[in-house]
Amino acid sequence: MARFSTYIIFTSVLCQLTVTAASGxxxxxxxxxEGSVTFTLNITEIKIDYVVWTFxxxxxxxxxxxxxxxxxxxxxxIVFPDGLYSMKLSQLKKNDSGAxxxxxxxxxxxxxxxxxxxxxxxxxLSRPKVTMDQQSNKNGTCIINLTCSTDQDGENVTYSxxxxxxxxxxxxxxxxxxxxxxxxEKDQALICMARNxxxxxxxxxxxxxxxxxxxxxxxxxxxxxxxxxCILAVLILFAVLLIILHIKxxxxxxxxxxxxxxxxxILFHCADPQSGEESQLPAxxxxxxxVIKL
Numbered sequence: 001m002a003r004f005s006t007y008i009i010f011t012s013v014l015c016q017l018t019v020t021a022a023s024g025x026x027x028x029x030x031x032x033x034e035g036s037v038t039f040t041l042n043i044t045e046i047k048i049d050y051v052v053w054t055f056x057x058x059x060x061x062x063x064x065x066x067x068x069x070x071x072x073x074x075x076x077x078i079v080f081p082d083g084l085y086s087m088k089l090s091q092l093k094k095n096d097s098g099a100x101x102x103x104x105x106x107x108x109x110x111x112x113x114x115x116x117x118x119x120x121x122x123x124x125l126s127r128p129k130v131t132m133d134q135q136s137n138k139n140g141t142c143i144i145n146l147t148c149s150t151d152q153d154g155e156n157v158t159y160s161x162x163x164x165x166x167x168x169x170x171x172x173x174x175x176x177x178x179x180x181x182x183x184x185e186k187d188q189a190l191i192c193m194a195r196n197x198x199x200x201x202x203x204x205x206x207x208x209x210x211x212x213x214x215x216x217x218x219x220x221x222x223x224x225x226x227x228x229x230c231i232l233a234v235l236i237l238f239a240v241l242l243i244i245l246h247i248k249x250x251x252x253x254x255x256x257x258x259x260x261x262x263x264x265x266i267l268f269h270c271a272d273p274q275s276g277e278e279s280q281l282p283a284x285x286x287x288x289x290x291v292i293k294l
Contacts, residue, residue, distance in 0.1 A: 029100075029119045030197035036090035038081065039100055039117050046113075051085040052103045055096075061087065089119075097121045125201040126151045128159070128194045132211060133176075142212035144179045148192035148203060157196050164189045164205070181208040 031037040053060040061071040104113040163170040189205035
C-alpha cells in the first residue's frame, strides 16, 4: 500500500494582533495564550487630551500625549508602543479575556468618547486526533465514520477534512467524516484540519484502505478469533484441575473410612470374647502390625 510521504505543514501562530476601532463601535479581539494584542485607537477628528483605559471596570492606565501619567500594577505587561494612546497587552493569560474600554477626553468635545473591545484569549491548538467511531461492511463496501478532535474542543474550534490522492483535492466541513471505500479503489490520504481564531493544526494522514483492512483483520484473522478459544481452554483446564482435586479428596476420605472399619474389625476379632481383653495370640499382634502400617 502506498504511503503518504508528503506532509502538509502549515503553522499560523498569531503572537500579536492589532485592533482598530472607530469611535463608538465594539470590536471582538482574539489573542493567543502567552502572546500579545494591541488595542489601537484611530481617532483623528478631535484633539485628544488624555485617555483612560479600563478592564471590566478596573483601572489600567491614564495616558496623555506626552506619556503615561498613571498606571496599574501591571506595568510589565502593558505598554503604549506608538508613544500615544494605543495599548499593548502582552504575556496573555486566560483570565485576560473580557471587556476593555478606552474613554477619550478632549477639550474640543463636551463629552468623552468611548471605544470598547471584547478580548478572548485562546490556546494554540494541539495536533488533532482522529478516531474511528464505527465500521461495517455492506456488499463489499467498507463504511467508516471518522471523528476529529483536539484538546481545545469547545473553544471556537472548527474542523474540516482534506482528501489527497484522487487528482483534485476534496474538502469536507465538520468534525465527522463518513467514508465508503470499496476494495480495489484507489487509496487516498485524509487529513483533518482544526482551526481557531489564533492557530491552525493538522492531523497525521489516515488511509481508508488501511483502516478497512485493520478492521477486517481484527474480526477475521486467527490472531483475533483465538482470543475466545484461549479463554475457553483456560476455563476447561481450571475445571479439570478442580475435578482432579475433588476426586483425590473423595479417595482420601474413603481410605480413611476403610482404615477405621478395618481397625474396628481386627480389634473385635482379636479381643477375648469373654473378658473383652485383647488376645495375646501372635496372629493378633501380626494383624495389628499390618493395620499400623496402613
